[in-house]
Amino acid sequence: MVKRYGDTVYKSLTLIVAASSILFIISAVAVLLFNAYPSIISNGLGFFTSANWNPSLSGTVETVNGIHRLTGSSFGILVFIADTLASSAIAILLAVPAGLGVAIFLTEVAPRRIAAPISFMVEMLAGIPSVVYGFWGLIVLGPYLFNTVEPYLAEHLSFIPIFSGPISSPGLLSAGIILAIMIIPIVASISRDMMARTPKESREGAKALGLTRWEVTRRIVLPYAKTGIVGSIVLGLGRALGETMAVAMLAGSGVQVLPKSLYYPFSTIASYMVLNLDAALTDPSGMYLSAIMELGLVLLAITVTVNVAARLLIKQGFASSSENVVRV
Amino acid sequence: MQIESEKDGEGPKGSDIARKLPWQDPRVLFRYKLRRLADKMVVAVTILAVVVVLYPLLDILFMFFYRGALAISIPRLTGLTLQFGLANAIVGTLLLVSLSTIIAVPLGVLGGIYLAEFSAQDQMSKTFAGTVRFLSDVLSGMPSILLGYVGFLILVIDFGWGLSPLAGGLILSILMLPYVIKTTELSIRKVPLKLREAATALGATKTQMVNRMTFPLALPGILTGIILSMSISIGETAPLLFTAGFSNYYPCGLTNCQVGFLTYIIYTFAKIPTTDSLSLAYLSAFLLISFSLVLNMTARIGLRRLSKI
């Protein structure tokens, strides 16, 4: 009986600790909700439908329906949403072909002794801190784009609206490229793992029918790994949507207009949050901070949804790949 | 789906299979040439993708190692930021990572042991464990800036800790937690069932079995997870801005004392175009990349060795 007692204590101890992660996340959401509450009530639906974000720090405190805010302040987050989506979209557009290309090279093209070190290097990309990416973007990529790529694009592709217009050094394009580099390891390594799970029997069956390597990849391997690949892309998207430091270092500060071209300075939700806490604390009514907290809730909702979807897809990809093994 | 039945031999050509053998058919051969060309082009495109992806990596590594190495000097490594040195930031980063590891490891390892060993006993444990797994996945996908805000409001303001190593370390530990939990659970699950059954058959209690059998066997994997999560926390910036603050001096205590860290140096000094500032940023980047790559490599090589077991 004494033994059982010890087991119970041990189990309870680990259980309480395991519960701590639940506690952390619930309290984090509670803190965000509690602090966002004045903004949710005061700004209502206009928070999501307006593109006018103006904390109006020179205003005076007024009280409407028991909630304090500054006169003339307005909080609409459309610009942040648009910038977040735009920079992530650029990242995905660039990262998907590059990441899949790397994955195909690693599983289908390269011999093992070449694939192993390249795999290793692609994983190294994931180990570089995001602030270092931001630094590199600031001193290498940004100036290069500004001096070489953007003038060329603006001159030759200006008939396409997003390529026209005045260029600027920190802009959507540079942030999108940095984000792409950051999420390529995610797309490449998960896709590679999924593609490598294609049963040898299916590959050989197709090869024996006289398919070229690319045909085996396209007709057998890619369909087989499809769910997992989509999952990896969605996971990369989640990372891009929430990435903070690299984007904050490349975002031109303070410009809040809807982006019209690739070169526009911008603010994503995360970059705005990291750059403006100090400013928000100067609002004596607290509404500015509250609005930022509501912005944080929006970011939380977006990233959690995307991440959960990605994990479900990847899980399903793994599950179906173990099911699909031909049983006799 | 049905193929309409035709009588054999009724069609003008008779049996299609009996036609000229396909590998001699010029049409098929021509098409094959195109297919082979497509194959070669795809190979070229994938090689191009590899080059395009590795170029930034090599550029980043080369640039920061080169310029970082040029920036190495005794005063920069031993001086305070006040005198354009990094000593306080290096100490601060080590302090923050140590604190977060000290907090995250017991929580994560015990949580992982629960998920691996006790979660399948009854329906309620299963549901609970599922929730923990799901929420820790959610936690690992949560932008760290959000935790920075939460840490600021709760730890810094409400708890009155101020911008401090403890507030920063605690927030970092929450970021590390999901990784530690997950690798602990996976490593323990990898221990073969036979060994557990043998231990139970010898009359060991669950506690004895876990502590003396599965845990030691899983330890290399658990350590790998811990090292990997440390390499993630060493590169964090956003949540620390609002919880650790920054100081030009050495850390002075666990609470109510701002602390410097390397990522902050990069974030701030990268934008200041003077030689002294940039040198400091280069050196910080050099140190950070080195730390996190060494940790990453150690962890991955460890993982690889582990997966061979």
Added chain:
Amino acid sequence: MREESIPRNPGPVHESYIKIQDLNAFYGNLQVLKNIRLDFQEHQVSAIMGPSGCGKTTLIRILNRMNDDVPGFHIEGNVTIQSLDIYGRQVDPVLLKMRVGMVFQSPNPFPFSIYENVAFGPKIHKLFKRKKELNRIVKESLQRAALWDEVKDRLAESAMKLSGGQQQRLCIARALAVQPEILLMDEPASALDPGSTSKIEELIVELKQNYTVVIVTHNIQQAARIADSVVFLYKGEVVETGRAPTFFENPSNPMTEKYLSGQLSSV
């Protein structure tokens, strides 16, 4: 009835259709086949037998260059089909597989419909001009694989729903649809139940009317039932070859005798 409408393969009748001369095969430094000299005749079933690990699967995979991509694998020697050196420069390993089809040990249908499985090869190689022709290729291939009657009403169903034996015949139909001359079979019945096995065996005997069949088997009774000529392989070397009945009744090599009496189960 069926075979009457189909002429035998064109070209002169060769003394030996597939000829292997002084073949050595290696995985890295490990030699798995030593000095193989073999002839396989046209429109016959040739069986390669031997205990597991003797190199028989390697040997059959050399015939359509399936092992080309295996890291470290290389051969020395000469393999010709109708006097064409298949490892020669002018031979494309992908095109070779149109001539030399292959069926594997465990059934490996693609996760498509039955129809799409058979139509897969012809579509890739574009062996038809009109949909009607494709339908006919699918139908004839299924007929030749003795599967048509069982699946003609459910061609759109997933191939994964078929039984193991049906799946294997589907794989045979899939290989036939590309219109090969030679069909390689690597223990095609080893994963099947006895009923399905005998169906496959009947089918193989019928297939030799139109194709040259090389089959790997470790089942002595099966080889005796279906083969015209037999090769006994042991530790990477040819121990004995012979015509079917004599080989089994009167093996000349004591090693073969030992194997046939079941005393050599593995290397």
